[in-house]
Amino acid sequence: xxxxAEGGFDNTTVAEIAERAGLTERTxxxxxxxxxxxxxxxxxxxxxxxxxxxxxxxxAATPVEAAAAGLQAAAELLEERRDFARQRxxxxxxxxxxxxxxxxxxxxxxxxxxxxxxxxxxSDATATLTGEIAVAVFKTAFQLWVHDSDQRTxxxxxxxxxxxxxxxxxx
Amino acid sequence: xxxxAEGGFDNTTVAEIAERAGLTERTxxxxxxxxxxxxxxxxxxxxxxxxxxxxxxxxAATPVEAAAAGLQAAAELLEERRDFARQRxxxxxxxxxxxxxxxxxxxxxxxxxxxxxxxxxxSDATATLTGEIAVAVFKTAFQLWVHDSDQRTxxxxxxxxxxxxxxxxxx
Numbered sequence: 001x002x003x004x005a006e007g008g009f010d011n012t013t014v015a016e017i018a019e020r021a022g023l024t025e026r027t028x029x030x031x032x033x034x035x036x037x038x039x040x041x042x043x044x045x046x047x048x049x050x051x052x053x054x055x056x057x058x059x060a061a062t063p064v065e066a067a068a069a070g071l072q073a074a075a076e077l078l079e080e081r082r083d084f085a086r087q088r089x090x091x092x093x094x095x096x097x098x099x100x101x102x103x104x105x106x107x108x109x110x111x112x113x114x115x116x117x118x119x120x121x122x123s124d125a126t127a128t129l130t131g132e133i134a135v136a137v138f139k140t141a142f143q144l145w146v147h148d149s150d151q152r153t154x155x156x157x158x159x160x161x162x163x164x165x166x167x168x169x170x171x
Numbered sequence: 172x173x174x175x176a177e178g179g180f181d182n183t184t185v186a187e188i189a190e191r192a193g194l195t196e197r198t199x200x201x202x203x204x205x206x207x208x209x210x211x212x213x214x215x216x217x218x219x220x221x222x223x224x225x226x227x228x229x230x231a232a233t234p235v236e237a238a239a240a241g242l243q244a245a246a247e248l249l250e251e252r253r254d255f256a257r258q259r260x261x262x263x264x265x266x267x268x269x270x271x272x273x274x275x276x277x278x279x280x281x282x283x284x285x286x287x288x289x290x291x292x293x294s295d296a297t298a299t300l301t302g303e304i305a306v307a308v309f310k311t312a313f314q315l316w317v318h319d320s321d322q323r324t325x326x327x328x329x330x331x332x333x334x335x336x337x338x339x340x341x342x
Contacts, residue, residue, distance in 0.1 A: 137300070
């Protein structure tokens with residue numbers, strides 16, 4: 001991470017990353033498929049955390065409430081890693097390939113949330129839409145959080161975006 | 172397009188595409204940056220059509236209503252090209268690189284819709300969120316439209332997804 005921030009993603013070799021981490025290149029590749037994967041290693045963990053929270057939401061929760069539980073779980077985890085998240089985001093934004101991989105992960109996230117909702121017997125079309133909307137809320141709040149000069153936390157920004165979502169469709 | 176569907180995207184060369192279209196390779200590259208771009212040549216046109224519709228929405232329209240005008244404009248255009256859109260989607264889904272480029276175009280679309288809303292003096296955070304949500308609605312309706320065995324039109328599916336969005340946040 002530090003190396004990407006210092007020298008740029010393209011200029012950093014796997015050998016350098018492995019050295020900084022005290023690993024051999026061979027060990028590095030045992031953990032990560034390629035050097036891009038270092039930045040996305042947490043994505044699966046985050047996705048599981050979110051889908052688990054959707055599954056664990058009370059039976060009476062609406063689809064949006066269940067999705068919101070997933071968003072809050074993610075926001076609480078990421079809030080503890082704000083500096084890391086900001087640094088990571090700057091590296092990703094500077095590299096087209098990394099931006100594409102990030103979009104891929106977000107697309108997989110909305111599909112996973114949709115699946116978790118389907119398991120709650122939410123209808124197919126509603127589950128798909130709610131999964132997409134949850135990621136729309138996530139992206140919007142995330143952008144504010146990593147760029148924000150004020151000190152709102154990620155969970156606060158998620159709540160605000162969800163309130164805004166409701167307000168938008170009630171005008 | 173036909174060639175991609177027949178032989179697969181990876182197995183089709185620019186020479187073959189140019190020949191089928193009655194162009195030299197040189198002329199081909201005057202129109203398209205690479206062979207991927209053939210599939211995305213209409214994306215910019217669609218984006219402009221949508222942002223123009225957002226801009227042209229009545230002054231009294233809410234952000235979501237203005238975004239909905241953009242979605243309807245796109246849906247009407249695409250409805251006339253359903254076979255093309257289905258064939259194109261099958262090619263894109265079969266190729267990871269093309270899926271990434273598609274996600275990129277959708278991300279650029281949500282940013283463009285957000286910008287068009289900002290020009291209507293919608294606040295920054297609301298514009299970002301509405302742009303993201305509009306694309307969430309678009310993606311959901313699009314998936315139904317290209318796979319749907321029933322005969323609903325794309326404009327109808329967009330209206331349904333928008334109604335569903337409202338219903339979701341009123342539960």
